[in-house]
Amino acid sequence: SNRIEAFSAEFIGLPYGDGGPLGEGVTGRYDQDPLFRFDTFDCTTYVETVLSLAHATDAADFARHMDDIRYENGVVDYTTRNHWPSLQWVPNNIQNGYLRDITRPLAPAGVVKVASALIDIPNSYRFMKPELLRVPGLSSAERIARTDEWRAEANRFSAQMASIDYVPVDWIMQNPSWLQVLPNGAVVNIVRPNWDLTDIIGTHMNVSHQGLIIRRGNQVLLRHAGSGGTRRVVEIPLVDYLRPFIGQATLKGVHFLAVE
DSSP states (O other), X not given: OHHHHHHHHTTTTOBBOTTOSOOSOTTOSSBOSOXXXXXXXOHHHHHHHHHHHHHOSSHHHHHHHHHHHHBGGGOOSGGGBOOOIIIIIHHHHHHTTSEEEOHHHHSOTTTOEEEEEXXXXXXXXXXXXXXXXXXXXXXXXXXXXXHHHHHHGGGGOOOEEEEEEEEEHHHHHHOGGGGGGSOTTOEEEEEEEEEEETTTTSEEEEEEEEEEEEEETTEEEEEEEOSSTTOXXXXXXXXXXXXXXXXXXXXXXXXXXXXX
16 A cells, blocks of 8 residues: 555656557557556556556566556457456456455445446447547558447447446545545545446446545545546545535445455
């Protein structure tokens, strides 16, 4: 947890990266953004980079941890990337030993709720467009052909139900002292149960944002790459982040993972 606190602090103030700043590197079929970088982040790549740094003994070890955290079984391919937090990222990183779900164990009995959504992966592939390809140097015709290939990846998948526990925002704001049980360096998932993004990306989701818990004395801070406001890596008291979402229509709670 101290390593997570130290490494995550190194990136405070760096800019938010639109469109996902990481990809599969120069050999990527659909996304040739780098496998890692330290100059810009979105919410997930920030968490992934810090977790990998905290676990790493050297540069090669860091790269291996990034692949293990970002991809199912560490296999680097767009189709094996952990794109969907409640379906892939969280369960795969629990299974591979990086994380442990502490939401239900830490919350009082009867408080935790469950978010469920049908993650329609095939339909999300059908929403791919030529301008979303992160492959430089293709002609217009090649971009169209590559996009057709990208959309056809839908045939490899089926829609799947995914569930994730959460502590309701409204309960946290009524019981803010409960946050003191959270360990330093924990991973946070912001939960929007069955969040309807079908018009935008072709599916529902359960998680809209990720970050890290940092403890400073009695303060419980959220350190994260925020896409709103400053559009930078920032830290803010978790209660201050959550306060605008009291009674909000879609954002309902928070899920917590301890780092192993």
